Amino acid sequence: MTTDTIRIGIAGVAHGHAHSYARAGKSLSGVQVVGVHDHDQRRGQEFADHYGLPFFATIAALLATCDTLMIASENSYHHPYAMQAAAANIPTLCEKPLASNVADARAMVQAFASAGVQLGTAFPVRYSPAVRRLRDTIVNGSLGDTLMVRATNRGTYPGGWFGDPTLAGGGAIMDHTVHVTDLVRWIWGREIVEVYAEGDTMLHDIPVDDVGMLLLTLDDGMVVSLDPSWSRPAGVYPTWGDVTMEVTTQNGIVNLDTFGPHVDLYQKSTAQVRWVGYGVNFDAFMIDDWINAVRTGGPAPISGVDGLRAVEVVDAAYRSVRSHRPERVQ
Amino acid sequence: MRYGIIGAGGMAMTHASHMLRHAATTLVACAAKEYAPAMQALTATAGVLCFDNATELLSRSDIDAVFIATPTDTHAHLAIEALHAGKHVFVEKPLARTVAEGRAMLATAQATNRKILCGQVVRYFPEYAQSHDLITSGAIGRVGVARTSRAGAHPPPESWYADTPRSGGVALDLLIHDIDWLLWTFGPVQRIYAKSITARNLSGRDGVLAILRFHSGVIAHVEANWAYPNGFVTTLEVAGSDGIVSHRNTDAPDVSLRPYLHTSAQLAPDALAMEDPYYIQFCAFDAWLRGGPTPRSTPEDSLRSLATTLAIVESAQTGSVLTFSPEGAAQ
Numbered sequence: 001m002t003t004d005t006i007r008i009g010i011a012g013v014a015h016g017h018a019h020s021y022a023r024a025g026k027s028l029s030g031v032q033v034v035g036v037h038d039h040d041q042r043r044g045q046e047f048a049d050h051y052g053l054p055f056f057a058t059i060a061a062l063l064a065t066c067d068t069l070m071i072a073s074e075n076s077y078h079h080p081y082a083m084q085a086a087a088a089n090i091p092t093l094c095e096k097p098l099a100s101n102v103a104d105a106r107a108m109v110q111a112f113a114s115a116g117v118q119l120g121t122a123f124p125v126r127y128s129p130a131v132r133r134l135r136d137t138i139v140n141g142s143l144g145d146t147l148m149v150r151a152t153n154r155g156t157y158p159g160g161w162f163g164d165p166t167l168a169g170g171g172a173i174m175d176h177t178v179h180v181t182d183l184v185r186w187i188w189g190r191e192i193v194e195v196y197a198e199g200d201t202m203l204h205d206i207p208v209d210d211v212g213m214l215l216l217t218l219d220d221g222m223v224v225s226l227d228p229s230w231s232r233p234a235g236v237y238p239t240w241g242d243v244t245m246e247v248t249t250q251n252g253i254v255n256l257d258t259f260g261p262h263v264d265l266y267q268k269s270t271a272q273v274r275w276v277g278y279g280v281n282f283d284a285f286m287i288d289d290w291i292n293a294v295r296t297g298g299p300a301p302i303s304g305v306d307g308l309r310a311v312e313v314v315d316a317a318y319r320s321v322r323s324h325r326p327e328r329v330q
Numbered sequence: 331m332r333y334g335i336i337g338a339g340g341m342a343m344t345h346a347s348h349m350l351r352h353a354a355t356t357l358v359a360c361a362a363k364e365y366a367p368a369m370q371a372l373t374a375t376a377g378v379l380c381f382d383n384a385t386e387l388l389s390r391s392d393i394d395a396v397f398i399a400t401p402t403d404t405h406a407h408l409a410i411e412a413l414h415a416g417k418h419v420f421v422e423k424p425l426a427r428t429v430a431e432g433r434a435m436l437a438t439a440q441a442t443n444r445k446i447l448c449g450q451v452v453r454y455f456p457e458y459a460q461s462h463d464l465i466t467s468g469a470i471g472r473v474g475v476a477r478t479s480r481a482g483a484h485p486p487p488e489s490w491y492a493d494t495p496r497s498g499g500v501a502l503d504l505l506i507h508d509i510d511w512l513l514w515t516f517g518p519v520q521r522i523y524a525k526s527i528t529a530r531n532l533s534g535r536d537g538v539l540a541i542l543r544f545h546s547g548v549i550a551h552v553e554a555n556w557a558y559p560n561g562f563v564t565t566l567e568v569a570g571s572d573g574i575v576s577h578r579n580t581d582a583p584d585v586s587l588r589p590y591l592h593t594s595a596q597l598a599p600d601a602l603a604m605e606d607p608y609y610i611q612f613c614a615f616d617a618w619l620r621g622g623p624t625p626r627s628t629p630e631d632s633l634r635s636l637a638t639t640l641a642i643v644e645s646a647q648t649g650s651v652l653t654f655s656p657e658g659a660a661q
Contacts (some may be wrong), residue, residue, distance in 0.1 A: 261456070
């Protein structure tokens, strides 16, 4: 495995993480972003120009120059980009959700397993120090059994392709179920086996769901509720959204507010109140961890299988929305 | 970098943990008048040498820099002795008990060509750094009025903190943090008027309220309070022509626990401690010694913060309004 500079290719710039990857190329030592591809040439070219990077007209050309691919495209493009990367034996960190449907996600995991190359899923919230503290606290066992968890991953409607069912594969439930799903699997080390969900389009004039409510059951009977709604009013709510948990255990209650620490900013010229966060930059730690795995050839810190499991929960949630019954995770 | 620590209290042990954690630093020795259990633990777990006097520690050639975390009235003579012994010095805040002592420390550092730094850790607290950055980048327009407060329980009567001639009391323990942040953010002070309850000699209660006018025009109110039954609360609010920045340390913790009594429930420590302002401050000092950039607060900044805080004490004692030139000289 290479010990010198790790060359990053960015596939798709539709997701904000593309900016994190481009900036990491400048701030991390031993890392270089070699170029950008996007199926939307104009958008990709603008992004490339902004960061002074070359634009590649095809994924194949980009893959020929990089040691690792970072996919930050619309959800439906994860699969074609990743499959080409697997065929080229390039370790790939893919934006969440791993794919816009279970079949695509499975095919990706299978392709990378066959190639013997790492596939990772971008779940940066695992790198929150608060989340790590909660996990350590649970693992230490001083709280006894966890009885139930009330979680939220609410946000403002992000707009653009997030509201396009073809590109996104779903709405708020697709976008905001996977983070908490992954945290629950990681913190408690259990699998989610059953999902009941309600979901609908109630708040915006868009062709995908924007509100939802999920009840998840784990294989040991622990229950987790999750609100993934795009319910924070844009322009009025003081921040983009949240990732919170209230954890009821045998020995006490733990509250997690991942993006809680903030300074209040009341601004006349923008007619806005904002919570300006001052926590650590999770993305930077996630990228660092991933690059380290690429460099050493070690396992993906957060694997493609982790990404697949979250997509399976999303799938069960959408099936439940349609059937009005609890659905098994498959 | 090879370090020694003088003192064996809470802050000394905090610094010790950082020296042991940092990959490129070692803690060679500790010195304190009386061996504390914490020091013995350092010897047992990390092979740290222990001395019952600073001179022996300072005579060692395998120590590059020392941290001084002792009662305030001992900072000056220990720092000056360390500098003359060829060591760089990090001294806990406040820089010294008096301005004259502080000046002598800085002059000695210059004469011995050694570096000295005072811990003004609030500049490394993310909420205060974020507020500073927002304000100085113009997020709230022209600043008009600022309020800070810092409040906790009175130290126990047997503690040196409670011995005002030694420690400087609530002003040099708490108030100086906010004064340093205000000077960093708004520049030099023009006028001070203060009141305190110190002279009433109430057991277990002390506090000071002051109004500061800055040369930039900003009017600030500051409070330091040692009369809380428990807890520790800091607040900050700054209002400008385009809005307000505010923070309260008890708001929105990212993880918290309400345990049942009589259970073993407790939060795990923050294993990463990536945000620990004391560690970030330590790393900044260590990097500075290796030729890196000057830390957020210079020794001159700390001397100004000390002088301004002591002026507040003086105003409270004398009932005088004190005025200062933009260079900081009393008028």
